[in-house]
Amino acid sequence: MMKSILFTLFFSWLQIHAQCQTFNVIDYGARPDTQYLSTDAINNAISACAGKGGGRVIIPAGRFRSGTITLLSHVELFLAPGSVLYASTAPADFPRQQQPAYRSQKDKGGWFALIYAEEATDIAVKGTGTIDGNGRQQPSRPGLFGGDLDGRPRNLLFISCKGITVEGITMLNSGMWNQHYLNCEDGIVTNIKVYNHSNRNNDGIDIDGCRRFTLSNSTIDADDDGICLKSTGPAPCEHVIITNCIVSSHTNGIKCGTESTGGFRNIVISDCIIQPSRNTQPVIVRAPRSGYTGISLEIVDGGVMEGVAVNNILIEGTECPLYIRLGNRARKYTDTAVTPSPGKMKNISIRNITAYNAGNYSSSVTGVPGAVIEDIHLDNIKFNTRGGLKEGEYISSASLVKEEETSYPQPNIWGNLPSYGLFIRHVKEISISGLSLNTIDAEQRIPLIAVDIHELIIRNLDIKHAGSRKEDLQMTRVYRHQLDAGIKFTDNGK
Template identity: 55%
Template structure:
């Protein structure tokens, strides 16, 4: 009987201990102050110790309280919520030695060439979150790369947040500032929700707002992003596609491309919904870091240039103010490999893209464009209820020439020749190996829409007008198999003649002025 009683007590204690452990994994909080953090010293070890303690107890909330705390790399683990309380500032250490270079992970990417580095990092973690009303400050102004021989966004500068191959991720409420490079990078992640964040990233080159890279089932919503480089970016820098992605109810500003799907496209893009967003000029003051246009290059960019398939993309209800080019859709054949041992990617595919309810005003004169290449046309593009109002005001006959632009970088704003335009569509080089951005072409010979190398395009209820007189055609279509133009208004201050070349099947309203050029 005594043995049975002792056994009962042992089992009861074990059950209570397990219940307490389970409760701690759900409700347990771990304040970094209790692990030695303070506002005077670098707190990397204290924060990681708090995370490790929570992880050993099955998970919990690691709290960064109000105050300014400096840190190197923080490693998130399963079932950890990193919570930045109101008034908390998590600030990157000034010493690169606090940010160990992490070698390439199991999932390989074009961007791992110099080794990964981040303020907040996780690989293959499950059920992790970053929450609260605090601030993450990367202190990236003027900081240089640290990997010799590796340029651009692979040179070892730390990201504010880098999550690789993680599942069930939530980021909400926080403000993110001043990264040394990309602000937040989600690579090969699944089931991610990012909501109600604020990003202001104008400290260094390659200062993207958020990069969603080869992820599946990702929702970004209700956020404000203002970045020096691209704002909201979908990429596929490895073999995984960006798939089942929702971007909604965001306000985006960028000196480069506000909402962009590309440039890297190895794994492709499928089932992408971008809706109910505002694109407007940046509120950044002072000199721009990147050499781009002061009001932004594009509002919406969809690109496939390094192989991969883009299909099932819907863009709806977008209000655009002041960017140079409202819409840029590009299929080309740069053919860049995502790692050196990979085969050269074949020409990609773009098809089944729906663009609707887009209003753009006060935009520049680059002209929106939808262009494939002769070897591979874009398939099935549908545009409905489009209203583009550009600035206009170009002087008739003030033409760009190949001599003016030869050898000039695509991102040099001072060399864009904003007062000049190309005389003819025949001057617009294919440039299928070049960088996919409308700065390469500058002011096209049309002001509303330039279409080239497309199988089928339907445009209904489209208005293209200019604030000042325009010498250019509203629409130019070249090498398009089937073109449908209905309810098109070209405005009173501009040429209203649509120019076609190699368009064998045209279905247009009788009232639309159409000229066919041999």
């Protein structure tokens, strides 16, 4: 017993001692000079820190140019106030990493990143300094795949790591996705600031096939998706909390998808604001400046989405506040993988959503024939849209809305739907309680359309637009439905 106690005390002392150790990159040859490459010096400091059992590697005030930095177990990279880790523009400074054991649709033979870690434990990036990926100067690499597989470096990429903390820092201008957590466990990202408008595919943060992961108290402004949960490989993205964030995007504010191979399970998204981007420069991604969607939940490459709760979200100005899509793109995550069968979506709760100054795409909840969304609840939802469309500016009837089963899942595949508030199709068991629909300018479209629905309950529906009447609810092939007496139609005088 005494030996066991002594061992525990000694191990605890080692942990405390490791946490107290500091290693300044200046002492290993780094220079606060963007004309000087400090990659080796920073990596040498990290290696020395790891060799002593772990601790803190400090980047002091100043601008330090670097290529790929490899973070090792039990090491915290600390960016002191006034420090900037500035990415080199030479492709040779970002060598291709050896392909990891975990396979992903985004990996065609190895990754490129400014800060990289694989299979590391107890790692952190903290401080109040800045990581600047110099993204406008990060070109595609010749001979690689195109699109988002062309070798542009991420600012931060952690693969199959356990025990991650990223806190306090500012991250700017990545060559590709800003930060990518792939197949990681027990991650905390908090109090960060992201501004990412320098290159194509400039997502704010991608949480990909991770377990037990929390993102909180952060501000993210991205050219492409703001906060994006993915499952680009066989691992599910599960037990994830996103809370108290302010998000801006020219595409999708908060999104699960598009890749969905491993699925999504037990996801909570709460107490967030989705607002227009501060970016005043031309939009790089081909998307409306106001953004396509506020909240997107998508299963299109197989996989199961189950147990998702979205609560207390304020959305300003996106074209489509809510987009829920079960499709069948069926993209394989590796060339040798089995083509996925249609996925599933069930047990989804959307509550306390307010959207105003929204566009005219209409929010939607849609499956496809043979793959229906199951058990979804919408409660206390308020959509205020621009309205004002005239005949010929929207799809004239629900029968003309194509299934688009294999298309990329975004509301622009349809454009302006025949409903202005909510379009529902191929769903089993959906309840809607406290839905308020209003338009700024008068609308000719129907407020709510439901097609091929099994078990529909609508309670306390409040419609405010010129000429509103109960006949404006259009239901086709709706089986076992209940329309509560609380439904209200009010002419708002426009």
